[in-house]
Amino acid sequence: MSEAYEPIKKISLVCSKGSLDGVYPSLIxxxxxxxxxxxxxxxxxxxxxxxxxxxxxNKIKIATVGNPGMGMPTWLGAIPGxxxxxxxxxxxxxxxxxIPPIPEFIEMIHDAGGKFYACKATVDMFGLxxxxxxxxxxxxxxxxxxxxxxxxxxxxFT
Amino acid sequence: MGEKTIAGKTVQVNDEGFMTDHSxxxxxxxxxxxxxxxxxxxxxxxxKVIDFLQKDFAENGTMPSLRRVTKAGGVPTKELYAxxxxxxxxxxxxxxxxxxxxxxx
Numbered sequence: 001m002s003e004a005y006e007p008i009k010k011i012s013l014v015c016s017k018g019s020l021d022g023v024y025p026s027l028i029x030x031x032x033x034x035x036x037x038x039x040x041x042x043x044x045x046x047x048x049x050x051x052x053x054x055x056x057x058n059k060i061k062i063a064t065v066g067n068p069g070m071g072m073p074t075w076l077g078a079i080p081g082x083x084x085x086x087x088x089x090x091x092x093x094x095x096x097x098x099i100p101p102i103p104e105f106i107e108m109i110h111d112a113g114g115k116f117y118a119c120k121a122t123v124d125m126f127g128l129x130x131x132x133x134x135x136x137x138x139x140x141x142x143x144x145x146x147x148x149x150x151x152x153x154x155x156x157f158t
Numbered sequence: 159m160g161e162k163t164i165a166g167k168t169v170q171v172n173d174e175g176f177m178t179d180h181s182x183x184x185x186x187x188x189x190x191x192x193x194x195x196x197x198x199x200x201x202x203x204x205x206k207v208i209d210f211l212q213k214d215f216a217e218n219g220t221m222p223s224l225r226r227v228t229k230a231g232g233v234p235t236k237e238l239y240a241x242x243x244x245x246x247x248x249x250x251x252x253x254x255x256x257x258x259x260x261x262x263x
Contacts (some may be wrong), residue, residue: 032262035224036243090247099263108225111235 010039010153012064012146017158018047020062021069024094025103026158027051034112039153042109043146045119049126051134052116057103061087068093109137115151117141165190176251176258183255191253197242200253204241207233208254221259223252 011033015026026042033040050056064070064077064086076082091101100108110116118133120142131142141149159178162171165186170178177183186209192200200208210231214222224247228235230238238246247259 028262034239035245035247097263098225100225106229108235112239117219 001100005100008033008038008146008154010013010150011039011041012153012155013042013046014157015042015044015051016046016055018060018154019067020090021067022048022158023102024059024099027102027109029116029156029158031105031109031112034109038115040109041117041149041153042114043117043119043141045122049118049122049128051102051126052106052118052137053109054132054134057134058101058108060102062090106134106136117146119143119146132143172258174258177255178257180255187255188253191255195249195252195255196244199250202239203233203237204250204253207231207238207241207246207250211251211254211256216257219263221247221257223247223259223261223263225263 011029013030015023017023026048030040030042044052050060061083063075064069064072064083067077070077070086072082079150095101099105106116116134116137118128118137118140120140123129123140130137161168161169162175163169165184167182167184167187169182169187172178175194177187189200192198192204197204197239207227210227210233211222214226214230222230223262224235224238226239226245227233233241238250242249251257251259
């Protein structure tokens with residue numbers, strides 16, 4: 001069995017996609033890690049940063065176009081309101097499974113000791129400041145800072 | 159599956175040390191498992207969590223998620239992690255003599 005291996009003690013997640021199916025895997029893995037006593041940092045980059053941006057974190061949707069997993073023809077997915085409807089249906093199912101909405105999930109992981117960081121390159125590119133982020137965000141990090149902070153961690157890119 | 163002697167009593171446990179027969183559980187066993195898990199002495203705050211887990215499991219037949227413990231059990235996330243460091247739901251469930259929680263959240 002796994003006895004021969006050292007248990008995972010620390011992970012760093014990179015959340016790079018801003019769709020619902022891009023953000024949730026990072027959050028579920030981060031929360032699950034804290035529940036096992038594993039140290040967690042999440043580094044948000046590119047559109048993944050929407051998950052920690054105050055104005056956008058409540059509006060994250062599932063992509064119904066260009067998402068083969070949805071099994072939906074492009075023309076159907078492109079109908080106005082389709083993405084919102086699919087998101088709403090999925091959110092209801094998730095709530096039943098006790099998977100919280102994104103802002104609550106971020107608060108929960110933060111309360112559990114998880115750390116949130118924003119990517120410097122993306123912050124510069126989008127012209128953002130710390131004021132644009134939810135209060136759980138620790139600071140803006142360069143890639144170098146992120147690697148330094150991830151010493152001894154497993155890095156997972158989502 | 160196997161047997162283990164906890165607090166002088168022989169109980170049935172699975173290979174991860176979770177008790178498989180809840181009727182064998184008592185508060186002395188809970189105190190002993192808490193020590194083994196590095197939690198130390200069980201305070202009233204610890205018991206509030208254990209009592210909720212047992213009540214909720216008895217009512218629903220499934221282990222509650224951590225979120226349910228915070229919402230329905232009334233113990234905030236921060237407090238849960240402070241009371242049961244290193245795995246709040248897993249450790250409290252083990253001490254409560256219940257199964258390992260199967261939810262990912």
